[in-house]
Amino acid sequence: MHSEVITANLDYLLLGSWPQGQLGGMALTLLMGLAAAALASVLGIAAGVGLVMGRPAWRRLLGVACGTLRAIPVVMLIFWCYFLLPVLFGVDVPGTLTVIAALALIGGAFLAQTVQAGIDAAPAGQWQAGLALGFTRWQVLRWLILPPALRMMLPSFVNQWVSLLKDTSLAYVVGVAELTFVAAQVNNREQVYPLEVFAFIALCYLLLCSLLAWAGRRLGRSPQQA
Template identity: 60%
Template sequence: MNFAALADDWSYLLLGTFPDGPPGGALLTLMLSAISGVLSAVLGLALGIALVMLPGRGWPTGLLRSGLSFLRAIPVLMLIFWIYFLLPVLFGLDVPGTFSVVCALSLVSGAYLAHGVAAGIRAIPQGQWSAGLALGMTRWQVLRELVLPQALAVMLPSFVNQWVTLIKDSSLAYIVGVGELSFLSSQVNARLMVHPAEVFLFSGAIYWLLCSILNLLAWRVEKRSTP
């Protein structure tokens, strides 16, 4: 192993051409994951609440469940292709690669989180709902004031698992030419030719570090929230 061969490329793998140009490499991977993570959390929270609060029967519930099942069933890569190639054909839109990746990751991850949110809410004893309703609160007030704060601790593992998956799935952005870490690693490997192990071990170490930091932060949050 000769990691010294990466002496001229490690900053490129980390930052791309930033600050002289657009961000790339690990920085862009982190940005894609962070934006997708926030959007998927908001989407998953809204859809998970809808799963719980909508009536058990009826077309709105059936439509929501069908949509979530569809998003969970298709590969992220396929959804990226559909957004990047199909939307311009159907609507004449110019869809940037980063936009297609963020949309695909957010939609798929939000669909998975929605079920985690619904499970977290349903894990709270029914007595909490009954007590809130007995005090004159509406069902939505009980959810917001009593149930949801308690359910957050139950939801946290699902959110962390999905955010770790987002960091790894962001590597699929290379397929539409987005210059994140995997894409730049392939570029560096094509230039060096003789050090593929060093290049991809370095990239793998960055992915491992990002995921480990996220796990550590989640563990600290969970530890503080536990009485």
């Protein structure tokens, strides 16, 4: 193993051209993954609640939208966002933002089903007790159903976050200089150390995904366990 290729290109692999140019590499992968995970969580919770609490027409519409998004390959949705968003907004949307938007839509569609299932699994007695206390259905959902349900859903959320982080590697198809893209550039330049370069990339993804899973476990701990 020749580690010199890694040490010689470490700054580029971790930060891309920053600070002289745009941020890239491992740092950009992490930022895109976190942004997509946060947006997907918000969209997933909103859509999941809508699937349970919305009017029948809205529930059907949300169901069709989520089913369609879950059926579309991630790379295809990235292409669609990359070419469609500039047309819709009349501005040149950066590739990084289009990738985040595509990943958030895909992740939100999957998480919506998780949230719907978690809410539906709540005991009927919880709803009845809240309504008997004079709460509205939305208040029962907000104060009695969602907090414990979200805690139970957290492993599914973490799995989706990890999947989104790994899917940032597909951003290379629209020229975003994330970790896989800069690794390919280094490999093409050096040409003789592909094993070392891509083994390092695999280690980076393992580290990032492990940290994300650890953070999810910490977040899911009860106050007594913390």
